[in-house]
Amino acid sequence: MVFAKNDVDYSLYLVTDSTMLPPGTTLCSQVEAGLKNGVTLVQIREKDTETRDFVEEALEVQKICKKYKVPLIINDRIDVAMAIDADGVHVGQSDMPIPMVRRLLGPSKILGWSVGKPSEVETLAKWGPDMVDYIGVGTLFPTLTKKNPKKSPMGPQGAIAVLDALEEFKAIWCRTVGIGGLHPDNIQRVICQCVSSNGKRSLDGISLVSDIMAAPDACAATKRLRGLLDGSKYQFVDCKLNETFPTTASIQSVISQVSSNRPLVQHITNKVHQNFGANVTLALGSSPIMSEIESEVSELARIPNASLLLNTGSVAPIETLKAAINAYNEVNRPITFDPVGYSATETRLCLNNTLLTYGQFTCIKGNCSEILSLAKLNKDKMKGVDANSGNMDINLLVRATQIVAFQYRTIAVCTGEFDCVANGIFDGKYKLSSGTAGITAEDLPCMIIEDGPIPIMGDITASGCSLGSTIACFIGGLNSTGNLFDAVVGAVLLYKSAGKLASTRCQGSGSFHVQLIDALYQLFHENKPESWSASLKKFN
Numbered sequence: 001m002v003f004a005k006n007d008v009d010y011s012l013y014l015v016t017d018s019t020m021l022p023p024g025t026t027l028c029s030q031v032e033a034g035l036k037n038g039v040t041l042v043q044i045r046e047k048d049t050e051t052r053d054f055v056e057e058a059l060e061v062q063k064i065c066k067k068y069k070v071p072l073i074i075n076d077r078i079d080v081a082m083a084i085d086a087d088g089v090h091v092g093q094s095d096m097p098i099p100m101v102r103r104l105l106g107p108s109k110i111l112g113w114s115v116g117k118p119s120e121v122e123t124l125a126k127w128g129p130d131m132v133d134y135i136g137v138g139t140l141f142p143t144l145t146k147k148n149p150k151k152s153p154m155g156p157q158g159a160i161a162v163l164d165a166l167e168e169f170k171a172i173w174c175r176t177v178g179i180g181g182l183h184p185d186n187i188q189r190v191i192c193q194c195v196s197s198n199g200k201r202s203l204d205g206i207s208l209v210s211d212i213m214a215a216p217d218a219c220a221a222t223k224r225l226r227g228l229l230d231g232s233k234y235q236f237v238d239c240k241l242n243e244t245f246p247t248t249a250s251i252q253s254v255i256s257q258v259s260s261n262r263p264l265v266q267h268i269t270n271k272v273h274q275n276f277g278a279n280v281t282l283a284l285g286s287s288p289i290m291s292e293i294e295s296e297v298s299e300l301a302r303i304p305n306a307s308l309l310l311n312t313g314s315v316a317p318i319e320t321l322k323a324a325i326n327a328y329n330e331v332n333r334p335i336t337f338d339p340v341g342y343s344a345t346e347t348r349l350c351l352n353n354t355l356l357t358y359g360q361f362t363c364i365k366g367n368c369s370e371i372l373s374l375a376k377l378n379k380d381k382m383k384g385v386d387a388n389s390g391n392m393d394i395n396l397l398v399r400a401t402q403i404v405a406f407q408y409r410t411i412a413v414c415t416g417e418f419d420c421v422a423n424g425i426f427d428g429k430y431k432l433s434s435g436t437a438g439i440t441a442e443d444l445p446c447m448i449i450e451d452g453p454i455p456i457m458g459d460i461t462a463s464g465c466s467l468g469s470t471i472a473c474f475i476g477g478l479n480s481t482g483n484l485f486d487a488v489v490g491a492v493l494l495y496k497s498a499g500k501l502a503s504t505r506c507q508g509s510g511s512f513h514v515q516l517i518d519a520l521y522q523l524f525h526e527n528k529p530e531s532w533s534a535s536l537k538k539f540n
């Protein structure tokens, strides 16, 4: 069978490993279960099999692949691929050089290469379209399948660098699959986050081993994977920017929704913030629950209008944090992430980055140092958990906020004397291969919220953390058709206006703290955003 290379569907690429077959299954039975339920490409990768056995296995798998009209790729063994007339070969960086493989295989076969660095993309681009047809981009996450991993996992940021290189070196023909440590709990996020900076290219598929090969019920496992790829949240639709911007009327509607829905706001937050955050949540007509109990997170996430604030100021055990992220992501309930002191120490950097690559966040909120560091526009490390507000360039802060919003497909908030809010969620809809339809970070809508300097806001602890509580209340309280950007911008506008009001009523930082809760309570319950003091402007 000759497959037209352009027609190959890379979306769900099964790589075999017969060392992990569960009892009662065979290599062929697992492959067939996969093919029946949505696997679109198969690679035989058997590192410890003798040549004769390898050939026999390959012939058997080939029969099944032909039955389902799915191409068969052989890992590394060009001789076996040629002997059985397989559809293609996949080689790694230390296997036979690509031009030699191509010479042996001829022009019509599919040739895949494992790639982890932009320089390798440059090489394949120089070879041109007749050499490499697709690349396995990885290793994305830690995996047990690679026995002697030479490289440390690259995460979505590493994959973005490879996708950027494919664009930079104009290797338009080359398809991509993500590889390494991909599982049902991270596939959707990987698809939505791995997009080139110019918005034009995302992964064409994902490749995995254990979730099908080691599954006691490979049919069900494949169906689940297929469901995630085709799922309702990450639908196969074109990306669109939100056309509407928040107004005082839309913010008023958000507050009405929060009032009637009374969201349950789970806080996993630092010790300094816990009491303050609980009181702010109550002032906003919502119910706080300060819980770090791993076994209850999925129950909490399932309560109607549940919302999670995840603040890494002082930290619960990482397994608890991951369980919470998983639980809220699984049922599509919002998470507000506050990476406190993001780059203040190596420990914080590593912890926050681990969480950022682990889950999908509706909103990421930080002070200007945190957002600049997240956007990699800050060369200096942070000094502590407070911002270096100083004299900040608004263009730089907007740029940083847009980059964070774009990279993490989130609503990003950057706080300080003025606050920026950028919308990068694209309605939560993504399509394999097509990136963000050419929309880039700079195109994202951004709002500026301002009310003149209120220095006393920086003189109480956890004022930023409590803005996180406010955002979590607002997005949690939305009806199912409510607008997330309106909710986040509304929360920031309310908080700034309340800060201003409290600053005129207080005697010092102690009473400011109390006055801030009073002002939030008052402005929320009056619900007249048109009379709030802070201004709301589009940035352009």
Ligand SMILES: Nc1ncnc2c1ncn2[C@@H]1O[C@H](COP(=O)(O)OP(=O)(O)OP(=O)(O)O)[C@@H](O)[C@H]1O
Pocket (backbone or CB within 6 Å): 340, 366, 367, 368, 385, 386, 387, 389, 415, 416, 417, 418, 419, 452, 453, 454, 455, 457, 458, 460, 461, 462, 463, 464, 465, 466, 467, 495, 496, 499
């Ligand atoms: N100089 C200022 N003028 C006006 N508003 C300010 C000023 N500084 C901070 N704010 C407001 O105070 C809140 C907290 O912002 P900040 O940038 O200080 O957060 P943070 O450093 O993360 O706070 P924390 O870590 O103490 O919780 C935001 O709502 C922000 O708009």
Ligand SMILES: Cc1ncsc1CCO
Pocket (backbone or CB within 6 Å): 270, 272, 273, 313, 314, 340, 385, 461, 462, 463, 465
């Ligand atoms: C003071 C402090 N230390 C860790 S978290 C926190 C609250 C403000 O971010």
Ligand SMILES: [Mg+2]
Pocket (backbone or CB within 6 Å): 338, 340, 341, 366, 367, 385, 464, 465
């Ligand atoms: Mg903070």
